[in-house]
Amino acid sequence: KMRTMRRAIIDNPAMKQKNAFLRVRDEGDKITLTYKQFNDLSVDGAKEYEIVVSDFQATIELLKSAGLPYRSFQESKRETWKLGDAEIVLDEWPWLNPYVEIESNSEAHVREVSEQLGFDWNNAIFGDVMAAYRSQYPHLTEQDTVGNILEVKFGDPLPELLKK
Known part of the structure; x- marks a missing residue:
């Protein structure tokens, strides 16, 4: 079942x-x-x-009170399955084609599951959601992240960062 997820991203210079x-x-x-x-x-x-x-909301407020306000509020949609010991996730993000994430206890098992599902390991992308955005929007640099967009919500217009 697809569920909508909300997240607040928080960092500071030391974390960055x-x-x-x-x-x-x-x-x-x-x-x-x-x-x-x-x-x-x-x-x-x-x-x-x-x-x-x-x-x-209370957790966001607690962190804000401790000097850690959020820099980006983000929505996504997610559907999760289990295949043996692996977790398979279908993620949808604003302005991004849906993608599949596979997590397991070893790279060998992730590779095995991806091949079972018919994926080509040579096309695999590793990293966070920005790896998927950079694949779809190749002009993005390492410093360009959706975390730099204050509101990342479905139905909002394409932000300047993602325009070529």
């Missing part, structure tokens, strides 16, 4: 230096606070720590 950020996300069935850090754009290049919180 480490290619990291905080995310408060309403996943429909739970609300999470996550610290993500990307060491490299490989299948296992992301470090992630996540806790469940009880209130989306």
